[in-house]
Amino acid sequence: MAELPLFPFSGSSHRGPDPVFSRLRAEQPVVRVTTANGTPAWLITRHEDIRTALEDPRLSRAASYEPAAPQFEGLFQAPPGMIISLDPPDHTRLRALAVQAFSPERIEGMRPRVRRLVDELLGQAEKDAAEGPVDLLGALTGPLALSVICELLGVPGQDRTSFHGWIRQFADVGGPQDEAVAAREQLGAYMAGLVMAKTQTPGDDVLSALIAARLGDDRLSTEELIGLGYTLLGAGGDSSASQLANSVLTLLASHRDVWHRLGGHPEEIPAAVEELLRGVNLLGDDTSGLPRIATEDIAIAGVTIPAGDAVFLAFASANRDGAVFTDPDRLDFTRTHNPHLSFGHGAHRCLGGPLARIELAVAIEELTRRYPDARLAVPEGELAWQQGDVNHRLVALPVHLHGDPAA
Template sequence: MPAPEEPTTFPFPGSTYRGPDPRFARLRAECPVARVDTAGGGHAWLVTRHADVRAALEDERFSRAAVYAPGAPRFDGLFQAPPGMIVSLDPPEHTRLRALAELAFSPERIEGMRPRVRELVDGLMDGLAAEGPPADLVAGFAAPLALTVICELLGVPLEDRDHFHTWVRQFAAVDGPEEEALEGRERLGSYMAALVARKREQPCDDVLSALAAARIGDDRLSDEELVVFGYTLLGAGFDSTAGQLALTVLTLTAHHPGTWRHLGEHPERVPTALEELLRTVNLFATDTSGLPRVATEDVVIGDVTVPAGDAVFLAFASANRDETVFPSPDRLDFERADNPHLAFGHGTHRCLGAPLARLELSVAIGALAARFPGLRPAVPENELRWRTGDVNTGLLALPVNW
């Protein structure tokens, strides 16, 4: 396989919420499994084609747990999930935790939240209407919706929820002082430890209580595992969903206003359009999930042998633009019927919260488009303020008019 035409240092600087850096297309065509230098020194392998990313996600020789072994590659400026989180484990440990979590995170429980999500959406839309126009869609809608839903799902008391925004921001930051990220993680952990103890003593109808009660034979989650699960779900359920919602609304209202109005008039078409938006709106700040894997032995992927001990990054944003899977991949086709995108991953580590994210996003987009068909950004796109140095691409604010 020929080498790419230019030196490559990962992460690439040319990616935005609208798509990955253009050099990903060249890598898919010329060198789909590329050895790249990484910011801060060292190297890794970057996998860019859809089929190869899926294959790597299914191959247990690409290990998440090995990332934490002594002597494993380290990468400055990239999020490192702490050891012990479900995203940091391999089978069989991961399989055990996943099976117990799925007992509590059932499709029936998630679907049962739909009326409450719609109630929250309606209340937040009333707040936007009272405030504006203009109004801030991040502070006034996306962030409070995502935070309230995940806190209610976990059973976090209302009076405690304001603490989490700061702690999650500290935890997710990758370019700030390391001690701040550690402080955010420790504060989340301490709070969750106290909450888990309360749920053990006085269980309620929430996921954290259900996780505490989950059993497979004699097996159950330990208190430490419950604490880690709690802040994992809180961070992912809040930050990722709020970010994806704001970016999706920006994409539709700034670049596809006709589709925005159409979805408000035809809510039955929102689910199909949402899958295309999940494929094309790039939430990942590094075009990957930010979670490297380490080859535990020499592994052939594509036409390349990745040596044992080397790190691999899987470029989800690039895989979602693979022209061999998605015809006209850079065009948003809101009627695209066959859409095997990897926004929620694939295989063992497929996102546990994907059904909840889809529910929140579809309810929110359909309701907003119906109530505010003329919604549009209130400032030029080059004046929007972005949060940098995080796991996810995020807007600090999204001023909107209607």
């Protein structure tokens, strides 16, 4: 096989992973790659092998924080101690406590709140539309994701403007580093105070439920509660906002027929959401960016990964695996068999996945129903993307809600 470019590969976008992944799945599904700072790692690309790896306790997240672990520049690595950074039994304990606050009944109970938020945001967007195109990233997808987090954490209404500002400042990868650090410290201090307030006066929110969670006499510490809050900010904030924006872009730019059909057939939206989750590539480097370390020699797909080596799992590649998905590079919005790995698999499967589905479904239902003639306000190729971000993240998504007035 030809020599591979440096990992992460440069040919990925929201439309899908770099084409090199197709060759890797066929010819070299477990491959040794070199990263930008010269550190080698293993890359796993097939759906079946990634599921196997996610179930293997010998591939450790916690070991990636050891002093001797391979280091990677320019790739996201969650802080140690967070739920996505732990192995069993620490992860088992933390997840067993956290899952008590994410019951199916509680998450489904968020649907009316999400619909109310979408209605409020689109009401304001409708007023702005009278003056020209609306930036749906700033008017809907970003505020919706952040407002849902505020609902989850029980952030009082009077604090939400400040809270939103700190989140935006903290997440701005292109902004001044000292401002990002200051925002992180303000967020941490605020969440610590919020935990104390909810401990004294519980509310009908996920943070209060997390505080109340018990395993016998065991409970989440203040530090663990703050860590879970940060996890919600990352997964429920930037990721949800970007996934929704990129999905709307995909529909408006390439699948206007589907946009029109969904507006009149909301019963088809759940299947469309699953296909958007599978086919619209959220991940900037086609993996979660979170390395795992082999704690002993491991054989996967006939390749032995030596103990101490780092492993990356290419979820975006798994979602295009022809051994699992018929015609994998085509978005099929009626696809019935769709075991995508966009929310992971196994012990680390995303707790917030069901809520992300609700946000996507409600927003797409309301957008397609209200604005059947919506169009991009600029050619797709002129849209700007945030560089160096964890996710494929648009800078703005300008849309004519009622069609192009110049047409």
